[in-house]
Amino acid sequence: METVRTQALTRRFGDLVALDQLTLAVEEGEIFGLVGPDGAGKTTTMRLLTGILEPTSGEAWVDGLHAVRDAEAIKDRIGYMAQRFGLYPDLTVQENIDFYADLYEVPKAGRNERVERLLAFSNLTPFRRRHAGNLSGGMKQKLGLACALIHTPRVLFLDEPTNGVDPVSRRDFWRILYQLQQERVTIFVSTAYLDEAERCNRIGLLHQGRLLACDTVEGVKGLLKGALLEVRCESPRRAAGILRAADLGSVALFGDRIHVLAADADRGRTAVEAALQAEGIPALEIQVIEPTLEDIFTSAIPEVALG
Numbered sequence: 001m002e003t004v005r006t007q008a009l010t011r012r013f014g015d016l017v018a019l020d021q022l023t024l025a026v027e028e029g030e031i032f033g034l035v036g037p038d039g040a041g042k043t044t045t046m047r048l049l050t051g052i053l054e055p056t057s058g059e060a061w062v063d064g065l066h067a068v069r070d071a072e073a074i075k076d077r078i079g080y081m082a083q084r085f086g087l088y089p090d091l092t093v094q095e096n097i098d099f100y101a102d103l104y105e106v107p108k109a110g111r112n113e114r115v116e117r118l119l120a121f122s123n124l125t126p127f128r129r130r131h132a133g134n135l136s137g138g139m140k141q142k143l144g145l146a147c148a149l150i151h152t153p154r155v156l157f158l159d160e161p162t163n164g165v166d167p168v169s170r171r172d173f174w175r176i177l178y179q180l181q182q183e184r185v186t187i188f189v190s191t192a193y194l195d196e197a198e199r200c201n202r203i204g205l206l207h208q209g210r211l212l213a214c215d216t217v218e219g220v221k222g223l224l225k226g227a228l229l230e231v232r233c234e235s236p237r238r239a240a241g242i243l244r245a246a247d248l249g250s251v252a253l254f255g256d257r258i259h260v261l262a263a264d265a266d267r268g269r270t271a272v273e274a275a276l277q278a279e280g281i282p283a284l285e286i287q288v289i290e291p292t293l294e295d296i297f298t299s300a301i302p303e304v305a306l307g
């Protein structure tokens with residue numbers, strides 16, 4: 001069953017098209033990642049799906065409800081953790097959760113058990129009396145998640161939930177998301193972290209408001225046409241400039257390695273060697289490698305968009 005569906009969903013702000021004809025579907029119980037750099041349109045999508053913002057054109061449905069006509073009903077049915085989630089720093093962990101329980105009118109019967117479960121679930125039980133303002137970044141995000149879950153939503157929208165959180169806390173946070181998935185909660189999460197994208201069941205790559213690709217991570221990587229060559233040599237920055245000028249395919253610098261997306265592995269290798277040799281920078285090593293999502297974003301956006 002589809003839990004989230006959008007049809008040519010578009011939002012303009014004046015002349016700027018923040019989201020351009022987004023069409024996608026997310027199945028019940030799926031962890032779907034909307035992946036893209038700052039300004040790609042992730043927050044706009046979240047706000048459209050959660051009934052906070054109205055589209056300029058196009059439509060969306062969440063859990064069978066229409067994002068514009070049923071916006072109020074959607075808000076009761078979903079959990080939404082916005083980027084600047086409203087935690088109250090002067091309230092304790094428990095008081096913050098209680099506040100959201102009141103806001104969502106969670107029935108008093110069974111409420112205490114629910115709060116205890118969420119505290120345990122997010123490993124915050126020992127910190128229940130600590131002011132939210134004194135929590136670490138990772139703990140704040142977990143508290144935000146606990147608050148967003150207080151009314152037992154079936155669909156969870158998380159806008160860059162681990163932004164600025166250290167890797168260990170991020171892993172913790174994802175462990176909680178996988179537990180929720182086992183309870184068949186549908187999770188729609190946005191991220192600019194490509195390693196985090198790899199944790200999702202399926203991803204949509206968003207760039208300048210346009211969906212470039214939507215598939216499993218493996219499927220998206222498979223969209224890259226041609227052979228990806230990794231080149232090692234002296235003066236990599238200068239060498240990358242030479243390869244760009246030689247127009248051999250898209251070129252990106254990853255630390256001291258250069259990635260070249262060539263149409264053909266053998267011919268690409270020969271051309272790279274010749275171009276560098278001519279400028280007095282011999283290639284020390286050239287190997288064909290598997291693309292990462294970063295390759296898709298940094299070196300191949302035009303190719304993917306066209307492909």
Ligand SMILES: Nc1ncnc2c1ncn2[C@@H]1O[C@H](COP(=O)(O)OP(=O)(O)OP(=O)(O)O)[C@@H](O)[C@H]1O
Nearest residue numbers: 013016018036037038039040041042043044045160
């Ligand atoms: N209320 C608004 N008024 C005008 N422009 C807006 C508004 N909201 C978003 N935009 C613009 O729309 C584009 C998409 O923004 P959006 O916040 O959706 O991107 P994002 O992928 O979530 O990035 P970030 O992680 O930086 O929030 C940006 O160019 C942004 O400046």
